[in-house]
Every structure is written in structure tokens, then in C-alpha cells.
Amino acid sequence: MTSTLTGPLAGAAEVRPDGWLATPLTTDPAQASAQARSLICRHHPDAPGPVCCLTARYRTATFTLGNPPSLLLKRHGDEAAYLGEVLAYQLLDSEHVLPDLHSTCDDSQTLVVDFLHRPAAIDHKASFEELIAAVAAIHTAPARWPTATADTMASWRLATAVEAPAPAWIRDPTAWHRLLQMTADAHGAFHVPLGHLDLKTDHARRRPDGHLALIDTETLRPDLTGLPDLITLAYLAGTEGRQLPPRWVRQVYRRHTNDLGAQWSDTDLVRALTAFADATGLHSLHGVDE
Known part of the structure; x- marks a missing residue:
């Protein structure tokens, strides 16, 4: 996992140093x-x-x-x-x-x-809830995968992850396994924990059918759970002039994920957020746990 030293996930990982890419593309x-x-x-x-x-x-x-x-x-x-x-x-x-x-x-x-050139303004509750709903759909997508896709991704299931050693970059393995177990309790042991989207205001666009879509998804991983994205959503809700309460973000996220098959209680979701911060060294949960 990599992140910037500042921003919503500061502290959760180290940045790569300049020059890490062996064959960089031209900037001309x-x-x-x-x-x-x-x-x-x-x-x-x-x-x-x-x-x-x-x-x-x-x-x-x-x-x-x-x-x-x-x-x-x-x-x-x-x-x-x-x-x-x-x-x-x-x-x-x-x-x-x-x-x-x-x-x-x-x-x-x-x-x-x-090419989606139309921005999806996410500066009020209705449009920001669209963003939350899109993220919830991504996090719960494994529940709707066809059999062939589910079988291909079987090695990433939580049933395997909870028994495996924590990744080397995890600072508190006990908290990490607690997070995985709570995610398995909410989504099921066969769930693949998709997460780590590059959520930014400019990455929310409108599809030709009018629905909100996300661009720049190369950061998506099948081993981090959706908690980093919920934290980032809470961060975005309070930036660029928005004054959307982080507690509201958590409640809307829980409602949408549960509508799509998850079984998060509010208490367990807060506990999972705290476990993610403990496991990774995250500097702040941006009020989403309050």
C-alpha cells in the first residue's frame, strides 16, 4: 500500500521515493x-x-x-x-x-x-450520496460476481486472509486480523475485500446515461477492505467548502452497503475503522468514527 504523506490516509503507508519507476514515460x-x-x-x-x-x-x-x-x-x-x-x-x-x-x-x-468529460458535482448531500452509493456498490460487488469471476478470485477471500500472516507493512497484526474478521462477519467469509480507490472530487464524472462513475481506478486492490475509502469519503465531505458531517457519511455508507447485502452494525463499523487505524498507523479517521 502506498499513500501521500498528507491527505486522508496519511500515516497508513510510506510514499515511494522519486525515481522508483525504472522506465518512466515522457512528460513532453x-x-x-x-x-x-x-x-x-x-x-x-x-x-x-x-x-x-x-x-x-x-x-x-x-x-x-x-x-x-x-x-x-x-x-x-x-x-x-x-x-x-x-x-x-x-x-x-x-x-x-x-x-x-x-x-x-x-x-x-x-x-x-x-471519455467522461462531465463532472459530477458532489457539493451537496444528494450528489455526495451518489458517490457513497457508487463506492458501496464497488465494495459489495463480489456478492454479485458470476461463478467464473468468483472462482478466479477465490485466493483473495477473507476466509483465507484471516488465517494468513499480516502483510509486512501492517504495524499491528492483531488489529489487522480483527479488522478482517469483522469484515468477514459483515460480508461473509467468501467475500473478497475490494478497496483503496483513488477518490477525489475530479474523479467523480457523469456517464452518458447520467449515472455517477469513477475514473482512475488503478489503485483498486482485493486485499484492503473498503475501510480506506470510507475514511476518504469522510475527508472529502469536509473539504472544498463542503460541510457534510462525517457521521452522516458513515450512516449513509452503512445503509447502502447493507442494502446490497452486507450486515454492518454501526458499532461494528466504528470498531472496524478503529482497527484499520491501529493496524496501519493512520493519523486520523477524520471524524467518521464519532
Whole structure:
């Protein structure tokens, strides 16, 4: 697990040092665009043109495709991030909480998805609850997986995790196993604990059908539970001029997850949040446990 030294999950993990990526992408937009055109011709021949560079960073680059833009090409410099994003699209295909995926290429570590340019304003309770509902759908998605997907992900089930040693980055293994057991009690022993979304205001967008969707899902992991995301939601509820109570965030999250099959009590959810903080060294729960 990695996080920034500041922000909603400060203290839960260490950041990677500068220069950790062995083969960084170019940060020059013109060069990045030229490389993208070549990759599209070889690996995504059905994608429309023209290509317009949105971002050129050492880890990722993004490009709109079409005029007007209809698709987005995303290129990863980090294989783990690419595989994580592809996994997210595969595991959440039926939830309609991500842009639609059109094609992928492992060789170039690229994927083509719908370009969602409409922001989903999350500055009032109704729209923020949409965000919470989307996160709850992701956290409970394993309960709705087809048999083939569930079997493929069987090694990540909580029934196995609660018996396994805590990961090396966990600071309090006892608290970690307490968190896993409470999550198993709420979701079932066969649950795969999806979590660790990159939740930001700008990552909430509108799909063509009007529903809220999340972009940039390469951080999703099947071993962290949904608690980091609930903590981040509480943090977002109090930033950028929002004054949404963290207790309200917890109650809405619990209602949506329970409506989708979980069985969290409010007391156990607070205990699980506290266990996550104890296990990881998290600096603050941002009031979501109050």
C-alpha cells in the first residue's frame, strides 16, 4: 500500500521515493502524443482520431480520441498500476460505476475507455450520496460476481486472509486480523475485500446515461477492505467548502452497503475503522468514527 504523506490516509503507508519507476514515460506532450499515435495504430486500430494529449506524466499519460472527443486512451508506465486498472474494469463490469472499457493491450500497457468529460458535482448531500452509493456498490460487488469471476478470485477471500500472516507493512497484526474478521462477519467469509480507490472530487464524472462513475481506478486492490475509502469519503465531505458531517457519511455508507447485502452494525463499523487505524498507523479517521 502506498499513500501521500498528507491527505486522508496519511500515516497508513510510506510514499515511494522519486525515481522508483525504472522506465518512466515522457512528460513532453508532443512526444507523448507521437508515441500514442504509434501505439494506437499497432494495438487499438479501431480507435478514432485525432489524438489530443490531456496529461503527460512519468507514471501515466492520457489522450482524448475523436472529434468531438468520445474515447480516452490511458497509458501506464507502471505494470502493476496497469494491471490494477484492468482488474478493476473486469471485476466491476456489471456495476456501471466506471467508464465503459473498449480495449486493452498488455504489451503497451494501454487501455481505451469512454471519455467522461462531465463532472459530477458532489457539493451537496444528494450528489455526495451518489458517490457513497457508487463506492458501496464497488465494495459489495463480489456478492454479485458470476461463478467464473468468483472462482478466479477465490485466493483473495477473507476466509483465507484471516488465517494468513499480516502483510509486512501492517504495524499491528492483531488489529489487522480483527479488522478482517469483522469484515468477514459483515460480508461473509467468501467475500473478497475490494478497496483503496483513488477518490477525489475530479474523479467523480457523469456517464452518458447520467449515472455517477469513477475514473482512475488503478489503485483498486482485493486485499484492503473498503475501510480506506470510507475514511476518504469522510475527508472529502469536509473539504472544498463542503460541510457534510462525517457521521452522516458513515450512516449513509452503512445503509447502502447493507442494502446490497452486507450486515454492518454501526458499532461494528466504528470498531472496524478503529482497527484499520491501529493496524496501519493512520493519523486520523477524520471524524467518521464519532
